[in-house]
Amino acid sequence: MFDSFLQGQQVLVLGGTSGLGLATAAGALRAGAQVHVGGRDPQRLADALAPLGPKASGACVDLTDEGSVQAFFASFPRVDHLVVCAANNLPARLIDGDLAALRTSLDSRFWGAVHALRAVAPRLAPEGSVVLTSGMVSQRPRPGMAMVAAAACAVESLARSLVGELAPRRINVINPGPMHTPLLERALGGQAQALQGLADLQPLKRLGQAEDFAQTALFAMGNRQLNGAVLHLDGGARWA
Numbered sequence: 414m415f416d417s418f419l420q421g422q423q424v425l426v427l428g429g430t431s432g433l434g435l436a437t438a439a440g441a442l443r444a445g446a447q448v449h450v451g452g453r454d455p456q457r458l459a460d461a462l463a464p465l466g467p468k469a470s471g472a473c474v475d476l477t478d479e480g481s482v483q484a485f486f487a488s489f490p491r492v493d494h495l496v497v498c499a500a501n502n503l504p505a506r507l508i509d510g511d512l513a514a515l516r517t518s519l520d521s522r523f524w525g526a527v528h529a530l531r532a533v534a535p536r537l538a539p540e541g542s543v544v545l546t547s548g549m550v551s552q553r554p555r556p557g558m559a560m561v562a563a564a565a566c567a568v569e570s571l572a573r574s575l576v577g578e579l580a581p582r583r584i585n586v587i588n589p590g591p592m593h594t595p596l597l598e599r600a601l602g603g604q605a606q607a608l609q610g611l612a613d614l615q616p617l618k619r620l621g622q623a624e625d626f627a628q629t630a631l632f633a634m635g636n637r638q639l640n641g642a643v644l645h646l647d648g649g650a651r652w653a
């Protein structure tokens with residue numbers, strides 16, 4: 414379906430060293446792009462780059478630091494597509510939880526996206542696009558997740574608001590439900606039984622896979638009419 418449609422294009426993936434971002438980087442490479450991935454941890458970066466091959470490169474970057482984000486983009490005079498998959502969601506009760514944890518959720522997902530948008534805008538190609546990530550918690554909040562949900566909603570609002578400022582370049586958001594990635598494995602203590610239990614609770618009796626996300630990100634990059642959209646990738650779980 415997506416054969417070579419990114420041939421000769423430059424795709425940057427923030428949070429591209431693990432999970433959803435790494436699968437997106439691999440998918441963009443298969444579609445012909447040059448890919449540059451970023452994450453904070455140098456070892457995770459090296460491990461991610463090794464199997465991606467010679468058309469992939471990467472650098473360490475911290476999305477919460479605007480200087481670090483600007484440096485990540487500095488050697489790219491032209492970017493065709495940017496995918497932002499990085500965030501640190503720290504569950505904390507809003508009314509009496511740790512304020513630093515609450516700020517981290519907003520700093521990484523929301524301010525991280527702002528830093529990335531300011532860095533990419535001057536170099537984003539006329540037919541280029543940005544894909545941001547939110548999360549199903551924006552629709553199905555739970556105790557301890559108020560700030561994580563607020564940050565996800567804020568990213569979706571940001572995308573709608575930026576349609577005008579970025580035009581004719583496009584911006585879309587993917588809103589995933591539970592996806593089987595290292596993040597979810599960490600959250601469930603690496604227990605296969607817990608992963609299966611969560612899958613059983615889903616309407617489709619499966620967890621989303623990183624490849625499902627990659628396919629959606631490639632769709633968002635390639636579809637010239639999709640703009641300001643939130644693509645829900647939750648197997649219907651927000652309605653169940």
Ligand SMILES: NC(=O)c1ccc[n+]([C@@H]2O[C@H](COP(=O)([O-])OP(=O)(O)OC[C@H]3O[C@@H](n4cnc5c(N)ncnc54)[C@H](OP(=O)(O)O)[C@@H]3O)[C@@H](O)[C@H]2O)c1
Nearest residue numbers: 428430431432433452453454476499500548591592594596
């Ligand atoms: N998996 C799910 O069930 C799910 C559901 C809804 C939404 N999401 C969202 O989807 C996104 C990706 O999730 P995932 O499951 O793929 O997680 P993951 O496997 O933990 O990958 C997260 C990636 O982001 C990078 N990263 C984290 N904080 C960063 C920062 N401040 N600056 C730069 N890079 C940073 C990580 O590398 P370093 O740690 O080395 O920096 C890693 O490459 C996250 O925003 C997550 O909240 C995931």
